[in-house]
Amino acid sequence: xxxxxxxxxxxxxxxxxxxxxxxxxxxxxxxxxxxxxxxxxxxxxxxxxxxxxxxxxxxxxxxxxxxxxxxxxxxxxxxxxxxxxxxxxxxxxxxxxxxxxxxxxxxxxxxxxxxxxxxxxxxxxxxxxxxxxxxxxxxxxxxxxxxxxxxxxxxxxxxxxxxxxxxxxxxxxxxxxxxxxxxxxxxxxxxxxxxxxxxxxxxxxxxxxxxxxxxxxxxxxxxxxxxxxxxxxxxxxxxxxxxxxxxxxxxxxxxxxxxxxxxxxxxxxxxxxxxxxxxxxxxxxxxxxxxxxxxxxxxxxxxxxxxxxxxxxxxxxxxxxxxxxxxxxxxxxxxxxxxxxxxxxxxxxxxxxxxxxxxxxxxxxxxxxxxxxxxxxxxxxxxxxxxxxxxxxxxxxxxxxxxxxxxxxxxxxxxxxxxxxxxxxxxxxxxxxxxxxxxxxxxxxxxxxxxxxxxxxxxxxxxxxxxxxxxxxxxxxxxxxxxxxxxxxxxxxxxxxxxxxxxxxxxxxxxxxxxx
Numbered sequence: 230x231x232x233x234x235x236x237x238x239x240x241x242x243x244x245x246x247x248x249x250x251x252x253x254x255x256x257x258x259x260x261x262x263x264x265x266x267x268x269x270x271x272x273x274x275x276x277x278x279x280x281x282x283x284x285x286x287x288x289x290x291x292x293x294x295x296x297x298x299x300x301x302x303x304x305x306x307x308x309x310x311x312x313x314x315x316x317x318x319x320x321x322x323x324x325x326x327x328x329x330x331x332x333x334x335x336x337x338x339x340x341x342x343x344x345x346x347x348x349x350x351x352x353x354x355x356x357x358x359x360x361x362x363x364x365x366x367x368x369x370x371x372x373x374x375x376x377x378x379x380x381x382x383x384x385x386x387x388x389x390x391x392x393x394x395x396x397x398x399x400x401x402x403x404x405x406x407x408x409x410x411x412x413x414x415x416x417x418x419x420x421x422x423x424x425x426x427x428x429x430x431x432x433x434x435x436x437x438x439x440x441x442x443x444x445x446x447x448x449x450x451x452x453x454x455x456x457x458x459x460x461x462x463x464x465x466x467x468x469x470x471x472x473x474x475x476x477x478x479x480x481x482x483x484x485x486x487x488x489x490x491x492x493x494x495x496x497x498x499x500x501x502x503x504x505x506x507x508x509x510x511x512x513x514x515x516x517x518x519x520x521x522x523x524x525x526x527x528x529x530x531x532x533x534x535x536x537x538x539x540x541x542x543x544x545x546x547x548x549x550x551x552x553x554x555x556x557x558x559x560x561x562x563x564x565x566x567x568x569x570x571x572x573x574x575x576x577x578x579x580x581x582x583x584x585x586x587x588x589x590x591x592x593x594x595x596x597x598x599x600x601x602x603x604x605x606x607x608x609x610x611x612x613x614x615x616x617x618x619x620x621x622x623x624x625x626x627x628x629x630x631x632x633x634x635x636x637x638x639x640x641x642x643x644x645x646x647x648x649x650x651x652x653x654x655x656x657x658x659x660x661x662x663x664x665x666x667x668x669x670x671x672x673x674x675x676x677x678x679x680x681x682x683x684x685x686x687x688x689x690x691x692x693x694x695x696x697x698x699x700x701x702x703x704x705x706x707x708x709x710x711x712x713x714x715x716x717x718x719x720x721x722x723x724x725x726x727x728x729x730x731x732x733x734x735x736x737x738x739x740x741x742x743x744x745x
Contacts, residue, residue, distance in 0.1 A: 265413045529561050
């Protein structure tokens with residue numbers, strides 16, 4: 230069952246929130262009270278940490294929890310390992326969180342003695358959450374699938390009668406690989422994915438009775454805070470937040486001439502890509518856009534390459550006091566240098582920062598940082614689509630920079646005959662001084678080249694026929710009248726079996742008329 234499926238006619242069962250960041254979002258609200266859940270994964274996957282994190286989080290809300298071990302890590306060693314974790318509270322032991330060993334009862338009387346101990350302790354302590362650690366050892370000693378199913382059924386009966394939510398920890402892997410898997414209410418697997426030399430932890434919900442959940446794998450980290458799960462963005466935001474309409478509203482880019490090209494500024498709540506090679510001014514434009522931030526229109530820059538210190542220095546050289554804007558709370562700088570980042574972690578941190586401050590101006594300086602973080606590259610289109618839709622719905626106007634590699638070959642060429650090309654530059658009126666721009670702009674679009682030349686960005690090499698009108702009007706002037714670009718034959722090609730449509734015929738007629 231997915232998040233988008235409904236249970237019409239079913240009464241709502243009370244939830245027990247895990248309070249583990251991101252996990253309750255995957256479970257669409259948390260565990261169901263009185264449910265029996267299996268958490269499985271290989272050694273070191275994080276099962277014990279996750280279970281302890283859940284019970285200590287709930288103990289902080291007033292619940293009583295019991296952690297029972299069979300064969301595994303001793304309680305003393307467990308306390309040593311849990312000690313640095315920030316969710317761990319030694320003061321909760323033993324009143325709110327108790328640890329007991331069931332090894333002797335299980336060794337002496339098997340599953341019957343084990344079940345008797347569980348029943349006695351749950352009743353005596355009025356336990357609200359129970360963890361059974363070592364189910365792999367129990368299954369190995371029992372040896373029969375029927376006995377394990379009967380044991381699981383008795384646990385379900387006890388959980389339902391006492392409203393105690395139970396978690397079984399097992400070293401198994403994969404769906405339905407053990408007898409008890411068909412009996413439990415939910416099955417969560419913790420995995421470790423190895424991609425080349427990189428390792429990424431993943432959480433997968435195989436089943437979850439009575440509720441929707443986000444399907445597929447979701448990345449997570451283990452830090453001193455415990456587990457933090459990052460629900461997959463395209464799953465979590467399959468339906469974006471309903472947008473707040475702002476018809477006709479435009480946002481200044483901070484550059485008057487660029488605003489004029491857009492027609493009074495950038496349309497609000499849109500995504501605009503700044504594409505160019507390194508050093509062409511993408512970050513500079515982003516900083517100018519960010520300089521328009523205010524208390525009513527907060528700004529945010531998420532950078533993957535240049536540190537906040539370098540950005541503040543660059544802004545100061547441009548006459549922009551970025552540090553002062555930060556102190557006033559108008560601008561925030563987030564830096565996530567390219568490394569072993571988790572793709573969905575970047576997106577969640579970005580969205581959290583946007584929501585916390587109501588950000589309206591956003592600069593993502595280095596979309597390639599997201600690409601570098603993606604272990605499954607086929608996700609990028611779906612991921613970016615979901616993230617973009619959510620940013621638009623939040624009313625955020627976004628500029629994101631895209632690094633353009635130098636063009637060494639063209640994907641296609643157009644033309645019929647040889648093209649004459651010459652050098653042109655903008656004719657500068659007397660009394661005005663052109664401002665030099667560092668770097669080079671590489672474009673394979675003739676109209677974009679014309680706009681760049683008309684804006685005085687630099688010299689353009691273009692076919693004479695395509696620039697006849699601006700040259701005649703005096704907007705552009707030809708350089709080196711005696712020099713011409715070497716002619717090159719260009720061709721329009723199509724599949725022999727394809728019938729040319731109206732658009733293609735119109736295009737061919739245009740090329741022949743203008744260049745033939």
